[in-house]
Structures are given as structure tokens and as C-alpha cells.
Amino acid sequence: MATALKTHSDIADSLAMKRRGLTLTLLTLTYFFSYMDRQILAILLERIKTDLVLTDTQLGLLSGLVFAIFYATLGIPVARLADRTSRRNIIAVSLTIWSAMTAMCGLAQNFTQLMLLRIGVGIGEAGSSPPSHSIIADLYPPEKRAGAMAVYSLGVVLGAGFGTLIGGVVAHSYGWRVAMMTVGLPGIALAVLVRLFMVEPRRGLSDAGPVAAPAPMPSVAQGFASMWASAPARHLVVGVTLTSMIGYALTGWGPSFMQRSLGISMLDVSRYIALPGALFGAISALAGGKIADVLAKRHGLHVQSWVVLVMKGLSLPFALAFYLIDVPAIAIGSYFIYLIFANSYLGPSFALIQHLAPLKTRAMWAAITLLVINLVGLGLGPTMVGWLSDLLKPTFGEESLRYALVIIVMMTPWALYHYWRAGVLLKRAEDQAALAAA
Template sequence: MAGIADAAPTGQQIADERAIRRRGITLFLLTLTYFFSYMDRQILAILLELIKADLKVSDTQLGLLTGLAFAIFYAGLGIPVARLADRSNRRNIITWSLAIWSAMTAMCGLAQNFAQLLIARIGVGIGEAGSSPPSHSIIADLYPAEKRAGAMGIYALGVVLGSGFGTMIGGWLAHLYGWRIAIIAVGIPGLLLAVVVRLFVVEPRRGLSETKPVSDEARPSLTQGFASLWSNHAARHLVIAVTLTSLIGYALTAWAPSYYQRSFGLTLPQIALILAPILAIVGSISGVVGGKLADRYGKRHGIHAQSWLVAILKTIAFPFALALYIVPNVHVALICYGIALLFQNSYLGPTFALIQGLAPLKLRALWAAITLLVINLIGLGLGPTMIGVLSDLYRPAMGAESLRFALLTMAGVTPWAIWHYWRAGVHLRNAANMPAPAQKAVA
């Protein structure tokens, strides 16, 4: 009996213990990678006016650079990368992706015309396609359901911190040395981070955080993956909700520096010192606290409360988001921006945690990739592009304020997203109240 009790742990048990022990550093490095992803992606926002003047391009062309041209390749490659991540080493995929997009970001600074810059941006999109789906899958395996929204909320810090620091660093470097040096300077450090990720991120066993044993059934096909997500009512509403939210968010974020430059006359250093810290600090507080609140309310009231919490917070933020593009005073506009951001930026952690919790274990990376495909084709692809087109269309009537009214139009889409978050909560609550066989059928 003593021999059995004192039996040495198996190799798998040792690996599992190591993965759990190092999940904090893994989450930190995945968040840092996501930070670089958004910094490299969003730095173009602070540089748009300089690029417009240097390369003689229209708002529509700028919208293509920040939106559709990047998103088509970023989103389109997400599915095959996710299929690869569902069957191979996710850490290595993230490492190579990080190295590729960092190198292509630096190449953007060498572009001499619109076509060259467009090709380099496509390269950034190709590289970044391999980051989020495997990262979501790793986090879901390292953190159990009751802690997953908080972990995803921390991971989502990469969005606001990357966007904020991209604006801050890009603004100052562009002011001092020009837009080309600014974009090269943020691309190169990612190559060093890729080495660190390869050395220190752990590759956990799939299903490590699950209390139920992982099935040995054959991996479902891509078609079955799409069908399984779409047939899940809660997941379908969550995907639509986060897509609409991203459509609005990508559009407003991409054009925010230009808005403050055109409508309020702020300089690049002023935007770097004022707008970027608000985005980084307030956005981070919103993301972390929102994820923690989602975990708490989900544990207390049921998982559906996480979706309803997002709907409530976005409803509070909505009037301030509209006021941002109506008020004529820059100080009032910045206050409205901070309040809106505080309440509306908490959606990513709970949303992706819910989707990962609903996904079959062997389809987690694929469900994440499908979600990101829709988000990025519609949100990232169309959002900034639509603002550029609307701004050009509004210019004959609105003149210099055409961008303001284009942004206000986009902000008005928010209630549609709120409705889908509410419906997702309804389906999650109904599924939780069903008997086990019926619940399985709905899922």
C-alpha cells in the first residue's frame, strides 16, 4: 500500500503541474504578444495625417490601409491557422507569427508609395493571423471556467495597452523623427519578444482545466465547426454582438487621432500625452475589472449574467459615446471619451470566455478563429474603411467636419450590439435551466 501511495508522478502529471505553475508567466507573455499585435496594428492611426500628406492619398485609401486590406488576410488565414493550432504546438505558431508581423511592420516604414505600404500592411495581417486563436486555446486550457473571464480580461489588456502605447510612442517618434522611423521603431522589438515567447511560454495539455475527461472522438471537420457554432443560439448571438462592437470600436479607434487633429486642432504630442494615456489607463481598468466582475456575477447568478453585465455596461456608456462626437469643446469631449471607455471596454474578456466555454474541447481554437474571422472581416475590415468612405461622402455638405459626422454615424450602431448581448444571456440562462439531455441537444 505504501508503495502505491508513494508512486512517482507520471510524465504527464509533471507536465500538467509545470503548466499550471507557469500559467501566470504564460498569460503575461501571451498578453504582451497581443500588446505588440495591437501596437503594430494601430500605430497607423496616429500616423494617418502624416501619411496622407506624404503619400497624397484619400481618406478612403487610408481606410483601406487600416481596415479592409489588413483584415482580409488577417481574418482569412485565421481559420487554417486555427486548424493547425487544434492539432499542433500552439506556442510555436505564436512565435513564428510574432516574428513575421514584426518584420513586416518595420517594412511599412520603408514604403515609398501607397502600393508598397498596402503590401507591407497585408504582410502584417498575414503574420498576426497566427496569434489570437492559439492564444485563446492555451488560456482556456490553463484556466478553469470560473477563472476564465478574468484571465481573458487580462489578455484583452493587449488591445487597449497596445492601442494606447502605439498612439503614445508613435505620436512622439513621428513628431521628432517622422512617421517612417516611428513605425520601424515599434516593429523591431517584436523580433526579440518572439525569442522570449519560444523559450518561456508553456504548451499545456488540451483540456487540462476541464473537470470532465476529454473525449477521444475524431476531430470534427471545418464545416462541422461552423455548423456547431451557428447552431448554438447563445454563441451565435455572442459572435454577432462582439462583431458589431468591434465594427464600432475599430472604426472609432482608427480615426480618433485624426478626429482630434481635424476637429479640435490637437498636435501629435498633445494626442500622445492626453488621448493615449486615457486609452491605456481607463481601458485597462475597464478590461480587468470587467473580467473580474464577470467572473463574480457568473459564479453568483449563473453564466448568463456575464453577457447581461456587458449589455448593461455598454448601455451606460452609449450616451457618452455619442456626446463625444457632438460637443464642441475638446475638454468635454475627452471627459466623455474616458467615461464611455470605462464602461464599454469590458466586453472582450467575458465574450471570449463565454465562447470558449461553449466550444467543444477539440474545437476551441477553431471557434476562436471563426469568431475572429467574422469580427475582423466585418469589424476591422469594414469599420475603418466605412469611416473613410463616409467622410469623403459627407465632405461636400459637412466640409472639415465630415469625419466627425462619419464617426457619429458609426457610434449610433451600439444599441444593435447591446440587444444581441441581452439575447445571448437569455439563451445561456434557458440552457442552464434545462434538464441535462435537453441542454446537451441545444449546445
Template sequence: MTLAGTHPEIADTLAIKRRTMTLALLTMVYFFSYMDRQILSILVELIKADLKLSDTQMGMLGGLAFAVFYAGLGIPVARFADKSNRRNIIAVSLALWSLMTALCGLAQNFFQLLAARIGVGVGEAGSSPPSHSIIADLYPVEKRASAMAIYSLGVVLGGGFGTMIGGWLASQYGWRFAIIAIGIPGIILAIIVRLFVVEPRRGLSDASRAADAGEMPRVWSAFTDMWRDAAARHLVLAVTLTSLIGYATTYWGPSYLQRSLGFTVGQVALIVAPIAAVLGTVSGVAGGRVADWAAKRWGIHAQSWMVGLLKCAALPFTILFFTTDVPAVAIGAYAFNMVFANSYLGPTFAMLQGLAPLRMRAMWAAITLLVINLVGLGLGPTSIGILSDLFVPYVGKAESLRWALIVAVGATPWAIFHYWRAGVILKRRQDLVAQG
């Protein structure tokens, strides 16, 4: 719904009144974004067999080919979003990537599938930065982590339901039908978004920073400002490393279960995917609420430390998941990992949005996503595919993927360090403010 032409005070009241609906629709957009992005993960083995592709090629389709365009276009789109109608950008982007996802199902070779995946990346570039900016304008700082956590449910729900629906459809009707069926509904959602999502006034929930709302720094200043802000720098490094591990394990996880533990596509869809959807949702929502409570109780730095502690708790279960040969143990380890590991996105992006200038929120989100996706999404699945092919002569085809994934998990302590360091810096700032 547009509020253009409405009296400013009435428009603000309507925006706040309808923010729950807006957040729900933006979460649905993110759900479709991640579902369309990750649908290949459950289809890897089927596509490989049909199109005669290697792990390296499948890694490129799930990672670098998508990420370069998704991340590279995020900056100009975010710049446009910081001075234009964000709702319209989201709606057009959603329609485009949904169409390109459906076209993936028509590909007859690697290069056709590559072109369609690039199209998905181009479309998805217009989703998250403007969504982050809208949410930050609708929710004050004390509620922002919870709102961002709800929005971030699009990751676990999109991945989980994409695997469930895509896996079941593929097992019944083939991978082409599955991917087309996943893509088409997004076009309908794009129309709904255009009609009902609210475009709020910038800085609506940050009255104390209203003077900042009129500023429009240059694009390069957004990069330099983020780099100079030590807390923001460590948060970006932390979430990038965490995402690299997450994208690598999420994309290749279904293939690992099939190759090393003997699961079928249907079993992954109906046993593992529901665990990811349910426990990932619980972890995301609970993590956001705990983060808001921790910030209110101790200060914003507590959110960063909380994420680091939860990543520490998840690490032993992640290692067990990729080292056990017992399917039941793997499922149990995966469940506990999901409880602890999926609460980082909401608090991290909430902290970054709190640090960003009002007129640069979409840009800061885009810069973060640029780094996350070039390194995490671009290199995660791609590097695992390359490593898996390289390990084949030493451990065999059945186990090469397992060892490649273990290498990726080894970067977890590095990410934890950056969350801890960001918390230290934020705590020092808080103490300086308290001292006057």
C-alpha cells in the first residue's frame, strides 16, 4: 500500500499500524529468495546425472555464478533504494528472479543452466538491502533484533521448505518439474507485495536521529565509514565467515547425506528438511528475542557475545554431523546444531543497521551482503565442489565430499573470534558514553 499524498502524521501512524503485515510480506519475499537460491541443493545429484556435470560445475551453479551478479548489483540497487521507493524495487526484483528460477527447469546443458542462475542472481540483488532499510524504519532499536530475526526466518524456512517441496516433487515428477513449480508462485507474491507493503518515512523509528535523515553521502563513503567503524568491520567479517560455512554446508548437505550416509532424495526431503525448518525457526525467533533482552539488560554488545557463545555451543554437533557414519547419530547432531547455529543473522544485521547512518542503511546492508555473498555464497559451494573433486583420488567419491565439508567447518572459530571482538568494541563505546 502506498502512503504517498497522505498527511505525514497520518502516514506515520498507518506505517506503524501495518508494520506487522509489512514485516510478514518481506519475510515471505526472503523465504522465496532463499528457496529459489537454494533449490539446487536437493537436486544436485539428479542434475549431475541428467546433464553429466562435475562437483566443480555444480558448485559454480550454486555459488560463484549466482553470487557475482547477486552481490555486484546489490550496491547500485541499494543506492537507488536509499533515495527511491523500496517497495517497488522489491516487487520488480521478486518477479524477475522467480521467472528466471522457473527457466532453470528448461535448461538442457550447463551453460543454459548457468545463464538462468545468473538471472536469478540479478533479480535477487534487489531484495534484501531495501527490505533491511524498511524494517529498520518501522522498528525502534529495542525491537529491531527481533524484527530482523523474524525476517531472517526466510533463510531457514526457505531452505527447509525448498528442500521438502523440491525434494518431494523431484522424487515424484523429476527435477525439472520441481524447479519450475518452485519458481512460478513468486510472480504472484510480487503482485501482492506491490499492492500491500508499506513504504515508510525514512528514520520513522529513530526520532533522535532525525537530523541525519536528510544526508545522502556518496557510495564510496559508505565503504570507508564501515571500514573505519571497528565494530562494524568485525561484525561483517564474523557474518561473512559464518555465511561461508553455512552456504557450503547447506548447499552440499543433502548430497553428503546421500553419498556418505545412504539417504535418498525423498528421505532428505521428508526427514532432514522438516528438522531444519522447525528448529531453525525456533532458533531464529528465540535468538532475536534473547538478543533484544540481552541488549536491554547489558547493552548492545551483549548481542554480539551471545551469537559467539551460541556458535561455540553448535560447533561440536556440526563436527559430529560430518564425521559420524551412523545415520541416526547424524540426524541427532544436526538437530542440536540447528538449535544453536541459526540465531546469528537477526542480531548481526540489527547491530549493523543501528550503527549505520539513516540515509545509508540500505547501502550498509548491501555492502554487508556484497561481502557475505561474494565470499560466503560465491566461494562456499564453489570451493567445496573443487575440494571434493580434488579429494577423490585420496578418499574416493563416496567420502571426498565429507572431507571437503569438514575443511569448511574448520573456519568456525575464526568467525567466533570476530563476534567476540565486536562485542568488546561495543562495550568500550557503551562505557565511554556512560562516563559522560
């Protein structure tokens, strides 16, 4: 019987590894739909503002806090469930929920209705990332994990790009309501494919050494405590949160800024800027993960944190140029250069956090990270921009959005400090481990 069980386990492991490319593709597509459904709102903000007669603060709430508070907080119980049950099934159900809610946003007649439907999107999307991070960590060993996370993070940049493209083009011809339905409904079909073809891997499948015997599942409080006890993890979470807040401010308000301050039409933003932007963002994400993997193999995992430090440092002047230069061609050129560096943080950041996480709490650590990122980054980033824009409007008029975005992007050096410090602490731990082994 033991031999039969072992054989069954070996077959399951072999199938999971054989299909890991397909699994990563399905996870990336799911993340793509997540960000497409989320980002479509950005290109539609000006149309929605006019149709429903909303303020920038209300638009910021819809893009940020209203969505993020449910998306982030529900990630914790979802992660708790994902550390116990089938992660594949959780992802499939969640994808169905948020896709349906996105399509229904097209039926909203006022701010309250749209707010409630955006809450529904946030509830659905809460079930995607924590189990996805956990599955990827089980399918790819530490030396390949940053690259796999970088591929997964393509869902962010490509989803945002296609959300802008499809949303703008469809809204131009048929209105913002039809655009919402157009991006929402196909996700339901993807959910069926996820349920049918994704393989649930054994926990710890790609980790070196024997797998520990099953232990009691840690509580949520223990998950927080174990993460807080890791100084490198603390710095990584703060760094990725601040970086995400700056990024969410841009993705949430960038299309509106281009329309208001640079005089570029919604259709031109969709047709000529969205796809090149997605391409440059994808190059950044893949290059960041690849460079981090190569340098980590040569010098240790701590280098991955410093890769982010350098890349994000290089992006800062181009972000400022985008916001402050009035010539549209130069501003958009600066924006594209900024994107080449901007998304390099995604793969290394999440891979390092999964590397530091205890095996039984990987989904929990991912959910805690996403809780902080989304409450502060996604929740406050776009919301603060909207609030600052309304606050600065008496002084700067229609240019108030420009200076609100500048204020947010100037927080970049704060994020860079935490990536530097995380690298220092990781290197110190690696040096101590090398001495102990000698």
C-alpha cells in the first residue's frame, strides 16, 4: 500500500512539474484579467465623471480605497483557506465573481451603485494573488522563482495596457458601459479553463530537502508575528508598498492626466500609448526578474533587493519629466523610458518574500504583503491623488492633477531606502550562514 501511495504521489508530482508552464500561463492570464478589469476604470474616469457628475475625490475612491479595502482585507481569510484547501478552485471561483461584477459595473446609474459593484470586484479579486503566489513558489525553486514571479507579474502590465486599450476604443464607439461589459464577461470562460486544466501542486514540491511532517496550521496572528519577526521581510513589505502606491497613482490617474494636461484624447491614449506602455512595462518586469535571478545565482539572494534599488532609482527622473514637461511628445517619451525600469520590482520583491516565508504560511505571507500593499498602495495612492487634486484646484486650476501626481512620485527615495536596507540584512544573514557552514 505504501508503495502504491508513493507511486501515486510521484505521478502527481511529475504531472504538476510537467504542466507547470501551463499552470504559470493560466495564473498569468488570470492576473491579466484581474488588472484589465481593475485598470479599465482609469481610461473611463473622464467619461464616468461627466456622465455621473462626480468629483476627483469620488473618482479616487472608486479607483482606490473603495476597491482596495475589501480586496486587501479579504485576502487574509482567502490565504488562510488557500493554505488548507485547493488553491486552483479558489482562483477559479474568484475569477468568476470579479468578472461578473466588472460586467455589471456597466449597469450603474450613480456613484453608490458603482461603488457597490466595485466592492464586488474587490471581493472577487481577493481570491487570486495569495494562492497564485503559493502555487508558483511550490512549482519553482528559489533560484528560478524571481523569474517565474516576473512572468506572473506580466499580468499587471499587460492587463493594465489592454484594459486601457480596449476600454478606450470600445468606450469611444459604444460608451463606457459597454466597455465594462466587454472586458468583464470573457473572464468567466477563463475560470472554466483554470478549473479544468490547472494542476494543484504538492506544497513544498520545489523546495530542497525532505518535506516536514504536517504541522498544525498557524493562525493569522502567528502569520503576522512570523513576518514581523523577519527584519528583511519588514523592509521589503514597506519598500514594495511605497513603490506600489506610486505606481497605482500613475496607473489610476495617468490616462486622465494625459487627457487634461497634455491634451491627448481618450482614443489616442488607448490606440497609441496603452500598448507600447504595456510592452515597455512587460520588458521591465521580465528583465527585472531575469537580472535578479542571474545576479542572485552569482552573488546571493540579497542582490535581488539591490536590483530593485538601482532600477527604481533610474526611473525617478523620467517619472518627474513625464509629469512636469508640457511638450506632449517629450513627456510621453519620458513616460516610456520610465516604464522600462518601473516594473522591475515585481518579481524580485515577491520572490524574496516567498523565500523568507515558512513553508506552511506562504499564502498567508503573500496575503499579508498584499493586504499592506493594497490598503496603503492601491487604497491610498489613487485616493490621495484625487483628494490632493481637489485640494490644489483653487491654486492650480486644471493643472491640479499634475502637481498631485508629482507629490506622490517624490516618495520614491523613501521606498529605495527600504530596498537598500533589506539587501543589507539579507547579505548579513547569508554571510552568517556561510560562516556557520564552514
